[in-house]
Amino acid sequence: MKSPSTSKFNPEKQRKSRSKMIGAVIGASLMLSGIGALGRSQGGTGSWLGDIWSGGKNLFGGIFGGGGKGSIGGLKRGSSVDAVVGSRKIASSQAGSGGIGGFFSNMFSSGESMIGFGTVLNSLGAFFTGLDDTGEEIASRTLDIREKLGTRALDIEESLGEEQLAINRMNAENAIRQTAIGSTFIGHTNPIAMVEGVKDPGPGLIVGRSPQEVGGGAQGILGSSSLGTISQGTTGRLV
Amino acid sequence: MKQPARSFPIPTPVQNAPVEEAAYGVEQDPFIQATPEQNEMVDSLTDEIFLYMYRDGHEEIVEDLKNSKDNLPEAVGTMAGNLVTTEIQLLEKDGGSFSEDMFVEASKLTVEQFTDLVEDEGIKEFRNNGETQAFMGEALTHAMGAAIDSDYPAVNEKSMMSVAQNLLEGDMDMQASPVSGTRVIEEVV
Numbered sequence: 215m216k217s218p219s220t221s222k223f224n225p226e227k228q229r230k231s232r233s234k235m236i237g238a239v240i241g242a243s244l245m246l247s248g249i250g251a252l253g254r255s256q257g258g259t260g261s262w263l264g265d266i267w268s269g270g271k272n273l274f275g276g277i278f279g280g281g282g283k284g285s286i287g288g289l290k291r292g293s294s295v296d297a298v299v300g301s302r303k304i305a306s307s308q309a310g311s312g313g314i315g316g317f318f319s320n321m322f323s324s325g326e327s328m329i330g331f332g333t334v335l336n337s338l339g340a341f342f343t344g345l346d347d348t349g350e351e352i353a354s355r356t357l358d359i360r361e362k363l364g365t366r367a368l369d370i371e372e373s374l375g376e377e378q379l380a381i382n383r384m385n386a387e388n389a390i391r392q393t394a395i396g397s398t399f400i401g402h403t404n405p406i407a408m409v410e411g412v413k414d415p416g417p418g419l420i421v422g423r424s425p426q427e428v429g430g431g432a433q434g435i436l437g438s439s440s441l442g443t444i445s446q447g448t449t450g451r452l453v
Numbered sequence: 454m455k456q457p458a459r460s461f462p463i464p465t466p467v468q469n470a471p472v473e474e475a476a477y478g479v480e481q482d483p484f485i486q487a488t489p490e491q492n493e494m495v496d497s498l499t500d501e502i503f504l505y506m507y508r509d510g511h512e513e514i515v516e517d518l519k520n521s522k523d524n525l526p527e528a529v530g531t532m533a534g535n536l537v538t539t540e541i542q543l544l545e546k547d548g549g550s551f552s553e554d555m556f557v558e559a560s561k562l563t564v565e566q567f568t569d570l571v572e573d574e575g576i577k578e579f580r581n582n583g584e585t586q587a588f589m590g591e592a593l594t595h596a597m598g599a600a601i602d603s604d605y606p607a608v609n610e611k612s613m614m615s616v617a618q619n620l621l622e623g624d625m626d627m628q629a630s631p632v633s634g635t636r637v638i639e640e641v642v
Contacts, residue, residue: 233568239590247597248617251610262598322583
């Protein structure tokens with residue numbers, strides 16, 4: 215049976231949900247997602263939480279010279295929000311039992327009335343390193359963190375670019391190959407189709423002496439001194 | 454691997470709004486920097502999602518959420534991420550378009566709506582605003598993970614890292630938000 219509320223649903227009103235995420239929470243969530251993306255781009259662990267953990271260890275471990283000792287793989291599911299409520303400090307063992315829910319809970323357990331991005335970074339540092347007070351260090355190393363993320367993003371872009379170039383090249387060669395298959399040149403495979411996968415067409419009909427250079431010379435075959443030569447020699451055709 | 458996509462901006466959240474304003478949603482428009490067309494685009498997309506949540510897919514969603522009580526933020530986030538990316542792809546398949554700049558915003562709104570739903574259905578009781586915020590933050594993180602896993606090309610590892618970079622660069626207003634006072638008083642739907 216459907217909930218009574220469904221029959222009264224009004225998108226215009228429903229759009230205004232009473233639960234509103236505050237900026238620090240959105241920021242923390244996106245930072246964790248960026249860290250997870252970093253972990254995934256470096257091989258991934260097969261799970262999003264695992265990727266967040268490996269990315270975080272990589273990112274913050276490099277900065278603090280160690281990295282977290284806990285393992286997010288051992289998270290106790292379901293206790294994420296409740297487990298660490300009331301605990302201000304997150305040691306690695308607590309991170310292991312609290313998961314990213316524990317991370318978020320920790321942000322709100324300080325008793326502070328305002329939460330800024332500084333709190334987010336401090337909580338991230340504590341979460342991934344197991345250190346209790348990383349605030350100042352994190353704040354002073356923000357650029358390093360950013361650079362590390364940026365370098366990896368650039369690597370991905372570069373590899374995607376190379377991948378795209380290879381795809382473009384394959385598409386072009388395939389188009390040539392298709393043309394070759396669909397046409398002949400004096401009874402032979404069109405020499406223009408001499409790309410990988412197409413048999414070397416070899417010489418075509420030759421009347422007189424075959425020129426040594428075709429296409430490579432400035433005059434080309436029409437300007438050749440070998441008058442009366444009709445040739446399909448392959449030398450220099452693919453230069 | 455997904456094709457590269459430019460990074461989407463971080464939605465401007467409720468920042469520094471007086472508690473009364475935040476609580477009642479006055480001047481709370483998260484699209485301060487978005488164009489009216491983008492606002493409309495997000496509303497249109499999320500309306501479809503919310504209709505599904507409260508009508509056709511309601512029973513199934515509630516059932517799934519009840520079965521995921523031990524892992525609720527992940528279940529909510531994954532559902533929200535999947536719903537948003539699927540809806541965008543359906544829209545694009547029908548010839549429509551959705552600005553990828555608005556992806557995080559649409560996901561955020563969907564997570565917020567799910568949070569209302571789990572509370573309304575008695576699946577989860579939030580003891581205070583901090584607990585609600587923690588739940589939504591965790592869910593949004595999982596929504597981003599689901600989006601990276603999806604076929605939606607605009608969200609991938611690179612774009613997600615760029616978002617984090619932008620945050621560190623200061624694209625997001627770093628001023629503190631009030632911990633409390635961000636929940637709207639029970640609304641009659």
